[in-house]
Amino acid sequence: MVFNSLQFLVFFGIVTSAYFLLAHRFRWVLLLVASCYFYMAFQPIYLGILGFTIVVDYYAGIYLERFQGHAKKLFLALSLLANVGVLAVFKYYGFFTGNFMVAAHYFGFDVQIPQLSILLPIGLSFHTFQAMSYTIEVYRGNQKAERNFGIYSLYVMFYPQLVAGPIERPQNLIHQFYEVHVWDRERVTAGLFQMAQGLFKKVVIADRLALLVDSVYGSLAIQSSGNLILASVFYSFQIYCDFSGYSDMAIGAAKVMGFDLMTNFRAPYLAKSIPDFWRRWHISLSTWFKDYVYFSLGGNRVSVPKWYFNIMVVFIISGFWHGASWNFVIWGALHGLFQLVGISLSRRFPVLSPEHAKGFYLRFLQLWTFGLVTFAWVFFRLAHFAEINLYVKRLGVWNIDAPLGMHGNEIILSVGLIVGLLVWDHQSQSTKRIQPSGWLLSLMFVAIYFLGVFSLKQFIYFQF
Amino acid sequence: MKKVLAFLVLIVLLGVLGISSSDQAMRWISKARYQQQGNWGSDKYRYGDLYGLSYLPAFRLEKDTSLISNQVTFAGLRDTDLYMIGDSYLYSYIQMDTSNFVRANQVNFRKWSEGNDAPLAIKPSPRKKVLLIESVERNIWSVIDIMRVKAHLEGYRAPLTWDEKLNACLADALYDPQLEQNIDFTLFNFQALSFVKSLKAQGNLSLFNRTESDVVLSRNKQFLYMKETVDSTQRGSSFYPVTSQDIQALLEQMERISSYAHAKGFDDVVFSFIPNPVAITQTESKPTNQLIPTLVFANQGRLHVVDPTQVLTQGGKHYFFRSDSHWNQRGAQAWLNQMNQYLLTL
Numbered sequence: 001m002v003f004n005s006l007q008f009l010v011f012f013g014i015v016t017s018a019y020f021l022l023a024h025r026f027r028w029v030l031l032l033v034a035s036c037y038f039y040m041a042f043q044p045i046y047l048g049i050l051g052f053t054i055v056v057d058y059y060a061g062i063y064l065e066r067f068q069g070h071a072k073k074l075f076l077a078l079s080l081l082a083n084v085g086v087l088a089v090f091k092y093y094g095f096f097t098g099n100f101m102v103a104a105h106y107f108g109f110d111v112q113i114p115q116l117s118i119l120l121p122i123g124l125s126f127h128t129f130q131a132m133s134y135t136i137e138v139y140r141g142n143q144k145a146e147r148n149f150g151i152y153s154l155y156v157m158f159y160p161q162l163v164a165g166p167i168e169r170p171q172n173l174i175h176q177f178y179e180v181h182v183w184d185r186e187r188v189t190a191g192l193f194q195m196a197q198g199l200f201k202k203v204v205i206a207d208r209l210a211l212l213v214d215s216v217y218g219s220l221a222i223q224s225s226g227n228l229i230l231a232s233v234f235y236s237f238q239i240y241c242d243f244s245g246y247s248d249m250a251i252g253a254a255k256v257m258g259f260d261l262m263t264n265f266r267a268p269y270l271a272k273s274i275p276d277f278w279r280r281w282h283i284s285l286s287t288w289f290k291d292y293v294y295f296s297l298g299g300n301r302v303s304v305p306k307w308y309f310n311i312m313v314v315f316i317i318s319g320f321w322h323g324a325s326w327n328f329v330i331w332g333a334l335h336g337l338f339q340l341v342g343i344s345l346s347r348r349f350p351v352l353s354p355e356h357a358k359g360f361y362l363r364f365l366q367l368w369t370f371g372l373v374t375f376a377w378v379f380f381r382l383a384h385f386a387e388i389n390l391y392v393k394r395l396g397v398w399n400i401d402a403p404l405g406m407h408g409n410e411i412i413l414s415v416g417l418i419v420g421l422l423v424w425d426h427q428s429q430s431t432k433r434i435q436p437s438g439w440l441l442s443l444m445f446v447a448i449y450f451l452g453v454f455s456l457k458q459f460i461y462f463q464f
Numbered sequence: 465m466k467k468v469l470a471f472l473v474l475i476v477l478l479g480v481l482g483i484s485s486s487d488q489a490m491r492w493i494s495k496a497r498y499q500q501q502g503n504w505g506s507d508k509y510r511y512g513d514l515y516g517l518s519y520l521p522a523f524r525l526e527k528d529t530s531l532i533s534n535q536v537t538f539a540g541l542r543d544t545d546l547y548m549i550g551d552s553y554l555y556s557y558i559q560m561d562t563s564n565f566v567r568a569n570q571v572n573f574r575k576w577s578e579g580n581d582a583p584l585a586i587k588p589s590p591r592k593k594v595l596l597i598e599s600v601e602r603n604i605w606s607v608i609d610i611m612r613v614k615a616h617l618e619g620y621r622a623p624l625t626w627d628e629k630l631n632a633c634l635a636d637a638l639y640d641p642q643l644e645q646n647i648d649f650t651l652f653n654f655q656a657l658s659f660v661k662s663l664k665a666q667g668n669l670s671l672f673n674r675t676e677s678d679v680v681l682s683r684n685k686q687f688l689y690m691k692e693t694v695d696s697t698q699r700g701s702s703f704y705p706v707t708s709q710d711i712q713a714l715l716e717q718m719e720r721i722s723s724y725a726h727a728k729g730f731d732d733v734v735f736s737f738i739p740n741p742v743a744i745t746q747t748e749s750k751p752t753n754q755l756i757p758t759l760v761f762a763n764q765g766r767l768h769v770v771d772p773t774q775v776l777t778q779g780g781k782h783y784f785f786r787s788d789s790h791w792n793q794r795g796a797q798a799w800l801n802q803m804n805q806y807l808l809t810l
Contacts, residue, residue, distance in 0.1 A: 005644055006644055006647040006648055006651070007643055007644055007647060009647075010477050010480055010481050010484075010647055013473055013474075013477045014474060014477045014478060014481065017470040017471070017473040017474040017477070018474055020466070020467075020470050021467060021470050021471060021474065037638070040634065040635075040638055041638075041639060043631065044630075044631055044634035044635050044638065045627055045630055045631040045634065183466050183470075211674075218697070406672075407671075407672045407673045407674065409671050409672055410671070410672040410674070413671075413672075449660075449664070450663075450664050450667070
């Protein structure tokens with residue numbers, strides 16, 4: 001069940017109205033049942049995988065609290081092993097065995113490893129990371145082990161953020177299930193407004209840009225440099241609107257019921273450097289990596305070479321988190337490399353540091369950062385080396401007749417929407433934010449209907 | 465007051481979900497809306513199925529939905545039992561009974577879309593048993609498959625692993641695969657809303673030269689086509705490149721189907737493939753893949769095929785309804801005449 005479907009509209013209406021009608025003590029049961037139903041709409045049987053990690057981590061949490069020393073470490077290791085094991089089997093098995101067979105063949109050995117013909121459970125990387133964050137926080141003593149199995153299950157399965165985040169921390173979410181949420185008109189309006197904003201981003205901007213992006217990337221062999229650059233820029237905004245649109249809908253849906261989920265995007269294309277971009281893009285994941293991987297490796301409180309090594313490791317893992325494919329690894333490595341170059345330049349030429357950039361220099365840095373991010377997205381979008389190779393070759397071809405798959409007027413509208421989005425993002429950072437209201441919400445729904453491209457297109461990040 | 469409002473919302477939405485999840489309720493609601501002419505009626509299929517997807521006002525053309533019946537006055541011996549597996553090109557246009565087929569003592573029709581719980585049983589009789597396998601061009605690749613035919617003739621199901629069985633069982637119990645379309649129909653399919661839908665459709669066409677995603681406007685703007693039949697990247701398209709290996713693979717499946725059906729007790733097996741409208745109307749300025757003529761030529765008369773391509777080409781645009789993915793009654797009649805000609809040769 002995707003957020004941009006009528007099924008979700010009906011589902012959300014039923015769950016939310018029932019939520020406010022029910023007594024507080026039954027609400028978590030309703031949310032848990034609704035979350036199971038929501039997840040089972042994709043592939044019912046994968047609920048079993050989710051159930052496995054929930055049971056493991058629930059007991060791991062309790063034992064982590066009960067034991068100290070080596071035993072405690074052992075339980076943490078077992079829990080992490082179970083979670084990473086699930087990811088390894090369902091997401092990375094094919095990648096590792098496939099690459100192993102290719103490498104063996106290269107060295108003259110014919111090795112055949114049986115392949116698993118299984119579909120990747122939807123949102124696996126998201127809920128697995130959320131589950132791991134629970135056991136790590138219990139281990140660190142920042143979170144008490146949750147004794148109510150239902151509430152713990154709900155922490156992992158809470159439907160608004162189950163399949164594509166934000167990846168929550170237990171300290172932020174679990175206690176909210178115990179709080180009594182009353183109907184608050186302002187809050188409900190704000191939640192619905194955020195949902196409408198997300199839906200607008202998805203169906204009006206992302207799915208419209210996808211018309212051109214899919215057409216150009218789907219016919220690389222006949223494309224020209226101008227089209228490829230336009231498609232790449234459009235893809236940057238498509239993926240942003242697609243993913244932040246999902247996050248907005250998730251955060252908004254939770255807000256309507258009284259829950260606060262963490263912010264996941266903060267105007268990322270206004271970033272003035274790559275580190276700044278990562279403070280604004282997929283914040284719940286980048287902070288996850290920072291808290292649990294980067295700091296565990298020593299962060300920046302180590303020698304400079306080790307610090308650089310830590311940065312590269314984190315970005316490569318982050319790329320790999322997105323998908324079991326080399327293009328994601330390259331994408332992550334590129335971001336790591338951009339970070340290192342940026343840090344080195346700032347250390348050597350402090351005057352160039354983006355921290356205090358203003359005026360024209362600030363705009364230049366924003367544009368430069370956007371250019372780097374867009375360049376890296378090409379590797380995210382193209383899964384095969386042959387395609388990347390073709391893309392690079394066609395960059396050298398100038399042909400104004402190459403098909404764009406989009407009418408000129410629609411390109412103008414798309415560019416207008418992108419500019420509007422940037423203005424909106426800029427505005428949302430200032431104190432003079434547009435306040436949600438009933439009439440604005442109605443206007444938004446009319447705009448969504450008339451400008452929306454309703455193709456029931458899946459959200460890009462669902463595959464992760 | 466808030467509780468009352470929440471309760472009302474809950475009841476209404478549970479009602480929508482209940483109706484949209486029930487085949488019986490959807491049949492009832494569809495029938496009621498089609499009978500209604502005013503604002504509360506539905507025009508989703510009244511003006512052609514592609515109008516119902518695109519809502520382009522220029523294609524709001526009243527469609528003749530009557531079934532062809534009583535077309536043959538056959539005085540000869542009715543010595544044939546006709547069994548057919550086919551699609552909406554037949555059952556939506558032709559009354560599937562003996563009044564339309566020469567020599568037919570009984571007509572047993574089964575849709576490709578039907579499940580395999582109640583297969584098409586062969587009834588014992590001394591008469592000749594003829595099996596017709598019919599498909600529109602865009603579906604050939606999926607239905608001309610021995611497993612599909614087996615499923616329809618004996619309820620054969622490909623063996624499932626335990627997890628596939630469990631998954632299918634849970635999915636069946638929890639979700640109607642048509643739920644999204646059904647909710648759309650239940651909530652928004654009223655003539656009163658057609659104006660708004662047409663406004664959006666016309667705006668998209670005028671400003672962006674774009675129709676709804678599953679529908680394509682012909683180059684001369686006279687016909688609507690299913691995108692699947694025109695988009696050369698899709699298998700069902702009349703412009704999808706077809707190789708000699710593809711043709712051989714199809715022929716092989718046809719031969720297997722024919723042998724299997726003969727072994728099941730059929731005396732004759734005949735195939736009939738209906739070209740996609742775009743392959744006949746020739747409105748696009750690019751050559752079609754000639755799938756059906758190539759297949760018929762490669763068959764070299766080994767298997768029986770009723771090929772309406774030539775007859776339909778003669779009638780051209782007159783045999784197709786401009787805002788529908790099917791032919792019209794004239795096209796169906798032309799096919800029926802040809803089929804009866806074939807039955808007379810048996």
